[in-house]
Amino acid sequence: MDIAEVSFASPYFQLEQVAEGVYAAIVRGGTGAWGNAGIVDLGDETLVFDTFFTPPAAQSLREAAETLTGRSPAYVINSHFHADHVFGNQVFDDAIIVSTTRTYELMSEQLPAMLEEVRVHPPSQEEVVGDRQDPRLRRDRAMLAADYRAMEVALPTLRLRLPDLTFERRLVFHGARYTAELLTFGGGHTPSDAILYLPSIATAFTADIVQVDFHPSTNIANPDEWLTILEQVDKLGLQHVIPGHGPVGRGEHVRIMRQYLVDLRQLVTQARLDSPTTDYLSTIQEPEKYRTWSAAPFFPQNLSNMDRWYAHRQERGKAE
């Protein structure tokens, strides 16, 4: 069936039905939802994939799940430890929250400090002066600041709710309608990334491993592992991809994401060869095909992340 809009109105996201009982919750930017989520009616139980950046957005997701499936969610997945995918967890206190073991560790090690940091230095108040001239950067920065503002408003009641159940490689939900495989191929975007795969409809909720028309964050990424993971995901032969950011995509978006990482690697490597003594990253032009993508401020950050990564790797190679 074609992707259809569903009649559940939320200020935080737009719901799209990908298949019978399978819904993508595509965020509305700047509302405090930030990272896409999803709902799967397994047939006898309801599963929610990721919980947004704030409890109010997650509350709306919960209401959507209850309206669409007629039950409270039994299972909630945390795809990776990034706040924009897990800070709504507390709304699903009565469900079983599931993540990889590594994601559980990262959440418990890193998120309390992040919450404290946000309390002391509210990110929405940061001003990035260099972006004033570029309307695209200005627009995307404003959206990000609005998401942070929504989180700062929710902060007094925001409580870190950790997963209840962890897995190492694969966990399968055997529903009456769908079998859903929760898979991890390791970590690329973060040290541990999981996807939810529905083989009978060739569909996956990929979280931030695949983003559609949206510059990914590579701050703590391992690009080599990420490329390997994308090869594994590509082998699934997906028809529908529900990404962590951006609109619902198709199988080709797995390969486009892969090409993006390959392009970044080529751009920084070539720039360093061409003018090794100057500020070579500033000589790189954003390729035409990425200029329509959202989250434009991530592009220059991604160049410097990639440069650092491949420079380090070269050093490691020499030492070995």
Ligand SMILES: [Zn+2]
């Ligand atoms: Zn992420």
